[in-house]
Amino acid sequence: MAVIKALEENQSTFTEWRHKIHSNPETAFEEIDTGNFVAEKLESFGIEVHRGLAKTAVIGTLEGKEKSSQSIGLRADMDALDLDELNTFEHKSQVDGKMHACGHDGHTTMLLAAAKYLSETRNFKGKVHFYFQPAEENFGGANVMIKEGLFDKFPVDMVFGMHNWPGANAKVFHVKPGALLAANARFEIKIQGKGAHAAMPNQGKDSILMSSNLIMALQSVASRVIAPLDSVVVSVTQVHGGSAWNVLPDEVIIRGSLRALTNEVKEKAFAAIREITNGICSAYGGTAIVDIVSGYPVTFNDEVATKVALKAAQKTIGENKVITKFASTMGSEDFSFMLQEVPGCYVLLGNDKSESTDSGTSPCMLHNPYYDFNDELIPVGASYFVNLVENGLD
Template identity: 40%
Template sequence: MPVLNRIAGYADEMTAWRRHLHQHPELQFDLGQTAAFVAERLRAFGVDELHEGIARTGIVAIINGRGNAAGQGPTIGLRADMDALPIIEATGKDYASGTPGKMHACGHDGHTTMLLGAAKYLAETRNFSGRVALIFQPAEEGGRGAKVMVDEGIMDRFGIAQVYALHNSPNVPVGAFQTNPGPLMAAVDAFDIRIKGRGGHGANPHLTADPVIAAVGIVQALQSIVSRNHNAIEDLVVSVTQIHTGSAHNVIPADAYINGTVRTFDPAVQAMVMRRMAEIVAGQAASFAVEATLDYQQGDPATVNDPACAAFAVEVASEVSGAANVDGDCPREMGAEDFSYMLQARPGAYLFIGQGEGAGLHHPAYDFNDEIAPIGASFFARLVERAQPAPAA
């Protein structure tokens, strides 16, 4: 079964929704315009329940299946993220961001549109049993909006039994789906290291405790965690991304700052990194006669698909795009996603949908491909219809 005909008929309308959202990007939890636009569409579609203000600007809409006026039975959750990024847009599109310094550079405008398209179809047809919970989430980009929604009790409050999400994937063929039956994306942590030395004149280094050379020593030693403390056949990334110190050619500074990111899948590996990083920072500080402090922040956990849910999602994706266009055992990647919190709370699956050639995610020239919106909406709709078939007439 290809794209659902009724959803294909929404294509122009969906493009208009997406481009409106693209022109009005908002960040993190501050999604007043975005949430209002989504809620207005959902009311027009005739959803049975509309719950606003979850995680400040998040929304959960409920659609009851056929013959289910009492809102009983199993509930399947579908999630879309809504927030943009603090990036200056460089697409040159006539619908480019109207807010300088903010843009939809990750396609969340498209994700929201795909779920709205599925919502319109499901509210019209109701060709399923039980209920569907449409989850419109704020603050995926660094705010852990998924965690906030889970902590506020959406899974129990709405009786969600399974939960699914899609993310667009640039430079993957249009409409191709990718996922796997287990760990799909890594846990993401951050670290900050502050070094306090004793500054002085660059001509007299013997009178200083140089934080620059201590910083260099720490950065080099941190690389030994991956190369010497970790099994090479397992996945681990330790990346130093910033070093800040000094202000002049002839001044040895008093302080230095280092930060970076760690990506893991195994909590035991994560614990090893935390232990070795603390040992390295302390040891290097002692060897260079400076003080150094490590602030290690555990972030989002790994995104781990439920095997049965992933297999089911692959079946549905194959109906929509054809089996040849679905990879159900793609390699895991070191990027991260806060949908992981929802997958910790309930079984489910996360999939990528290809959007063709173009700029990558988080790039100023990125733009969501409107061609894939009906494909994603059809996937969501068929997922509900297949998971919870309508009762016989």
């Protein structure tokens, strides 16, 4: 039970790769340099490379020494975020307004490191497909790959992925079956009142008043509509309305985000948002158009695949460093689309480190301008991927 020695010994090389990717962050479907870097590395390991899916995806295919029909998919995301990096270290972002603040540079490096090791040893049966995907943030790159035939062209029996997790001890795996991350949706509510002079509100239908009542009332979705032990978040994140001190506007637009851990709760919350909106607006003489768009599904780990993942994590780091009882989170992840198609498991790998930020706050959460991936995780995550493949699925 240990991190693979050859991976540990190569940590400085892998760290260089990670820093190179970090310094050149690319966002949704524009991961051209990153994709080229990944493809060049895979080719240099003698791995068959396929490109063209979802614009910038790179897929590597490798066969083990032992013939078998078994096939495993390992996935890493390559995209960065639209965010200005505030770190000052040498490998900081060289691109204004873009930053690897979610650690996808680390995910890509861990999978590349695993691919290198597996290509040298090929001590496994069947086939492994390395899925390097674009656009995890916001644009569902995984879903685009699936729609363009990912699992028809590169079929697998099971698929695995992982996310680094600040706030959890470094190198500690979190593995459990069922709902791990939430489904998300975004909503926009156009409240239509009737504009009026601020001094004569009785001549209008006040959309500002409707919106303020509505924002408060939407909190009752979590507290009064959804059962207390079920999880839901309804967050209003934007309010737009009015342009003058002395005019009541015709229209107010509010927008927000919804999260839930089951589809049933999500659908119930959708219905409640519509009902509450219509009720509040009509009470004040207005109307509303509610537009709700579902985003990523629930990230739901398959029972059997989770056992496979658990075994690999325990082999990598020891049983005492694998946590199986922990709270799900209301964040979302587009690996969920892959899990809808193929059984699989998504795990979290603790990313804490004591000196992670220039801001003096540690640990630094994902999507923070001071975030940086912890390079000590690279051999750990790569060993986990290798163990998944070498252990096999039976």
